[in-house]
Amino acid sequence: MTALLVEGVERIAVLRANALGDLLLALPAMEALRRAYPSAKITLLGREWHARFLRNRPGPMDEVVALPPISGVTSDDGSSAPGEIYEDLRARRFDIAVQMHGGGRNSNPFIRRLGAGLTAGLCTPDAERLDRWVPYIHYQHETLRYLEVAGLLGAGTCDVEPRVAVIREDWAELNQTLGRLPRGLVAIHPGAGDPRRRWPPERFAEVADRLGRPVVVTGTEAERDVVGQTLAAMKRPARAVIDELSLGGLTALYAACDLLVSNDTGPRHLAAATGTPTVGVYWCGNLINWGPLSRRLHRPLISWTTRCPACGRDGTSPGIEDCGHRSVSWVGDVTVDDVLDQAQDLLR
Incomplete structure (x- = not known):
């Protein structure tokens, strides 16, 4: 692997401009790049929220450049990148530009326009080729996928689970907002961006009640309804x-908890990255790409549903046309006892 190291590297750009879970699962690859190129300046090409979350936080990136809306890269609205963003990025004279953003149909042309000395990343069969590349195959764990990309540049690691530092500002915000937290706190996150990944809220409520611990139920504004349904179904009080x-304050909250029980969603990755044990409910296909890679602290419960519960259409083939039944849960065959057993085992 050392034969793949590039000499004289001073500046590296990494494109990873998507959601929270995407960032976290790529962190081991970025850490590998940092170890392989300790004196290089690593720039994350991301979004505004990346810049806010990563400011003053220890990690492999030296800086974040927040990209404007670019169709297929940071948005899907058909917008094209203003010419000045390319001028600004080319002026940084990156030695290496790394595409850790997906299959490359839209992101590889963007990467090649940066004028870097070497490009590396992923390619679907119809994507523009980079100087060094590995094929993008849908069913591969995301962390291992991007470690393969780092390997193209001679970077390796034995750390496969992402880690995020909780900084002083995170703790200060948590204390100011929520005050003193009870001991033995358990977090429940019943939401997920795709409703098909949501376990029924009444089952989260039953798990929370039967654990007999202080409980906090987390969610975004878009998940207010499912948080309310979970609280309404609980017999014990919860916050x-x-x-x-x-996002920094939420990082501290999860770090303060003894356990998170969650759907397959960004907050589960965030809690795990702080070192908090997690129980996650996963659809079988998503577990391959997004599930935890270790089992000492993280227990995925797997739904083996392979066809839409509403119409019976197969959901296992990548790129299959969406049947439109997005409000139907695909993880309903996971039982409360399954989740409770794993949660109690982790709490012991």
Whole structure:
């Protein structure tokens, strides 16, 4: 692998401009790049929220450049990148530009326009080729996928689970917003961006009640309804936290918990990255790409539903046309006892 190291590298750009879980699962690859090129300046090409969250936070990136809306890269609205963004990025004279953003149909042309000395990343069969590339195959764990990309540049690692530092500002925000937290706190996150990944809220409520611990139920404004349904189904009192904390404050909250029980969603990755044990409910296909890679602290419960519960259409083939039944849960065959057993085992 050392034969793939590039000599004289001073500046590296990494494109990873998507959601929270995407960032977290790519962190081991970025850490590998940092170890392989310790004196290089690593720039994350991301979004505004990346810049806010990563400011003053220890990690492999030296800076974040927040990209404007670019169709297929940071948005899907058909917008094209203003010419000055390319001028600004080319002026940084990157030695290496790394595409950790997906299959490359839209992101590889963007990467090649940066004028870097070497490009590396992923390619679907119809994507523009980079100087060094590995094929993008849908069913591959995201962390291992991007470690393969780092490997193209001679970077390796044995750390496969992402880690995020909780900084002083995170703790200060948490204390100011929520005050003193009870000991033995368990977090429940019943939401997910795709409703098909949501376990029924009444089952989260039953797990929370049967654990007999202080509980906080987290969610975004878009998940307010499912948080409310979970609280309404609970027999024991619980505290709702809906968009009261920044991403940094939420990081501290999860770090303060003994356990998170969640759907397959960004907050599960965030809690895991702080070192908090997690129980996650996963659809079988998503577990391959997004599930935890270790089992000492993280227990995925797997739904083996392969066809839409509403119409029976197969959901296992990548790129299959959406049947439109997005409000129907695909993880309903996971039982409360399954989740409770794993949660109690982790708490012991």
